[in-house]
Amino acid sequence: MNARLFVASLVLNVFLIGAVAGGAGWLIGRSGVGYSLESAGGQLPANDRKAFRQALREVRRESRQVILDGQQARREAANLLQQPTLDTNALGAALERARNADATIRGRLEQRIVEFAASSSPQDRNLLADALLRHVGRQRPITAKNTP
Numbered sequence: 001m002n003a004r005l006f007v008a009s010l011v012l013n014v015f016l017i018g019a020v021a022g023g024a025g026w027l028i029g030r031s032g033v034g035y036s037l038e039s040a041g042g043q044l045p046a047n048d049r050k051a052f053r054q055a056l057r058e059v060r061r062e063s064r065q066v067i068l069d070g071q072q073a074r075r076e077a078a079n080l081l082q083q084p085t086l087d088t089n090a091l092g093a094a095l096e097r098a099r100n101a102d103a104t105i106r107g108r109l110e111q112r113i114v115e116f117a118a119s120s121s122p123q124d125r126n127l128l129a130d131a132l133l134r135h136v137g138r139q140r141p142i143t144a145k146n147t148p
Helices: 003-028 037-043 046-062 064-081 088-118 122-135
Strands: none
Touching: 003 064, 037 046, 037 122, 046 064, 046 088, 064 088, 088 122
């Protein structure tokens, strides 16, 4: 195996391991450790937390085929990288299908979070906002007091 193919295979394997771990988390209804909007649901009061997680599970269940299509596209990309002659067009197309599946799922999850937030209390929205700000690595800005 030549060095270029080995490096490409190594990079793809790391990518695939991350994708499988993320996909598995989605399918079982858990988000990874961190400060994403999804993980912020764990900080909500019990009833709201249950409703939040249920809403995200519904998105994943409804999107199961899209998730599977993305996984299949990654498998196709891995297979193409292992071929003696690299078909860059086919590889690019497979990776684009995987990327589109990821973007579709993310968009659906975010839309469901928007719907949840629209019917939530200001306190619950603040918890979600704090998680989002931590996720992007910023401190929550200090709000100025209204003075007469």
